[in-house]
Amino acid sequence: MKVTIERTALAKALGHVQSVVERRNTIPILSNVLLQADGGALILTATDLDIEISEEAPADVAGKGATTVSALTLFEIVKRLPDGAQVRLELSSEEGRLQVSSGRSQFALAVLPEDDFPSLSTDDLETRFSMPTSDLRRLLGKARFAMSQEETRYYLNGVYLHAHTDDDAPALRAAATDGHRLARIDAPLPDGASAMPGVIVPRKAIAELGRLLEDAEENVEIAVSSAKIRFGFGAGYLTSKLIDGSFPDYERVIPKGNANVLRVETKDFAQAVDRVSTVSADRTRSVKLALESDRLRLAVNNPEAGSALEELSVDYGGDPLEIGFNARYLLDVAQQIDGETGTFKLADPSSPTVILDEEDERALYVLMPLRV
Incomplete structure (x- = not known):
């Protein structure tokens, strides 16, 4: 693998994906970011086994390939490089290191095999629709404050996202409650969303989405099953497992x-x-x-x-x-x-x-x- 990429583009993509990585991991590969060089892009992917974030950044690919390297270490290096710098990433098969260089700065980082990197399967996401980014940002942003922080009530540790079709104004509805307060937010129901199952998107995924939606394109592509949800942002996506539980009938308390x-x-x-x-x-x-x-x-x-x-x-x-x-x-x-x-x-x-x-x-x- 041999890639040259502009520092700002790499820092932005790394900033998005590395935030999902837990700082302390008993599984070493989960501390790493997967780097895949192909075509005219570098694809970066990180996961904690519950959430997977991937983003594509434009790059000059002189040699295809893939590897994994410490997400935090690479991010800290790139963050400290000057604006406008060109960053060269080259995998040395002989040394088993990723060579990172920019100007007079050179680093050799330990790698782990890309084949060991886990992936969240998305083959079963049967319900698919698109909606304006502004609508999704509003739904989640206005509901998230009411999510519960109590781990014992795990089914309240997220935002309940579902299609509401019981009246004359069909809506995609977000609801969250911690038993003391409740938020219920509606947005126009997108085409194709009426058949989606009611799902509870976990608190960590909501937080990551909040950051990603700040830089997202005009529309978000959403795919849902009863176990997972995927949000596509053009150059990247976030896939998350869903909370396996039943959200309470919140309408009764209104x-x-x-x-x-x-x-x-x-x-x-x-x-x-x-x-x-x-x-x-x-x-x-x-x-x-x-x-x-x-x-x-x-x-x-x-x-x-x-x-x-x-x-x-x-x-x-x-x-x-x-x-x-x-x-x-x-x-x-x-x-x-x-x-x-x-x-x-x-x-x-x-x-x-x-x-x-x-x-x-x-x-x-x-x-x-x-x-x-």
Whole structure:
């Protein structure tokens, strides 16, 4: 194998694929990136056996071939080379090393056989469709904050992606919940997606997708089975195993009849919550919302640290109400609201509250209250 590639192109592709590699591996080959030189490109692939990321970078291929080398080591080398540099990669069969050179810099890196590199099979991905990158970025980006971090509830450690066809507006829907909060986001249902099974995309795959979608092309090609999902980005793809479990019937926890409607200026509200929460207890981060006609008082009382009180003018005509929430959860939801105004639909101090974005009618959030 003998390849010359521009440093920026190599660094970008390496940056995308190496992030999936675990820093500590008991299987040495999983610390490596697979390099394949063919045609006019260098193809880089990395995996942790649950997720596989591959990306193609334009290169001058003087000799075809393949090998694997430490992903982190190669990335750290390339990252430190000057912008615009040409990087030469050459596999020396006699020495069993990958020669990496650029200008006056030369490195000889240990390699492992490419035949030992594992691959995630994608032969059984029967449902295939394409959708705008912006739609997928919005679906996952607005839902991911509500994923659970508790490993014991593994079936909540991801985003539930499924086709919703029960009403007049068919949608590709993303849902996530940790039992305390829920995000439900809809996007137009792409052609060919109505037959897809409901799948739970793992938390790590969602994080990797977030990075890849920043540089992705206009459309994403998606292929799904009951066990795996693959996202294609033109020059690359991400394949992930899915969480083997049943996502709960989240629609049951979305209240339908909350009659007390509160409208707030999102930015002012978030800043006020952030200010008063500075004295809240670290464990609960609780803040009390006291509502009466067109007035909202946010209060925190922490016997150890002190108290805080702030008042906002709001649009509220419902019954007087006091209800508590986790401040961090309130701020997480506020960050997802694109419009200037957020709408809270409340019932009573012990019932779930629905939060809507007035500029995005296809996004819905639910928060469980706290006792304060």
